[in-house]
Amino acid sequence: MNESSIFTLERGGAPLLISIPHRGTSIPCALADEMTPIAKLTEDCDWHLERLYAFARELGASILTPQYARYVVDLNRPPDDANLYPGRDTTGLCPVDTFDKAPLYKPGHEPSREQIDARRAMYWQPYHDALASELDALRASHGRVLLWEAHSIRSVVPRFFDGRLTDFNFGTADGASAAPGLAEYLAGIVERDGRFSTVANGRFKGGYITRRYGEPEKGVHAVQLELTQISYMEESSPFAYDEAKATAIQPLLRELLISAMTYATAA
Secondary structure, eight states: OOOOGTEEEEEOOSSEEEOOTTTOBBBBBBHHHHBOOTGGTTTSSOOTHHHHHGGGGGGTTTEEEEEOTTTTTTTTTTTTOOOOOOOOOOOOOOOOOOOOOOBOOOOSSSSOOOHHHHIIIIIIHHHHHHHHHHHHHHHHHHHHHHEEEEEESSSTTTTTTTSEEEEEEEEEETTTTSTTTTHHHHHHHHHHOOSSOEEEESSOOOHHHHHHHGGGGGGGEEEEEEGGGGTOOOOOOTTOOOOOHHHHHHHHHHHHHHHHHHHHHOO
């Protein structure tokens, strides 16, 4: 298996890397045979984000997307599978159930420690190697770089949060992964727009990628945006892209990216 089948990296010239680690939908055939029918629907995918962020190519962004589903291995979890939100329910490095707690594997086919290690080496590591390499290249060219972790989730997922989720959830690991005040600055832009709810470092503070690669003292500023899917698509199957909603939200996303990049590179 070569790297081109594991991820796609489109390189741009701006100090901006957009990582979309939960966009993949592929499941290897041998693994699919061990999984339940619901697993093959990959319902917990961050649907259509590569389309929603397509305008970022005009900004000169580099864009990194995986081929394989988070059900194979979750690229935004630490390699030791530590819980990023201690005391809260979450899915693991190789999830065994969906966001609705439906089993992903047929009885007795849950991944072993050896299988998890193999998936980490085959799928997780190449994505992270590419991410680190691109950040290094952009930092060498520009001095400072913004890593934008693009995520989306259904607006109602009782397993992870009560009620309806805020639309724009900015995370900078409580300020550790980016310049001071960046998450709050971005939330302020959304508040002034007035169409969507927003919060900085609330329920979603940033996953492993944000926390691992965000090193503002070394010139890498990482921000995660967890966006409600209802803001740009249909949240139920077949998870259709809503062109009208998406077109309406894209100018705000563009403003956020430009503002964050300016803020980070001037820090």
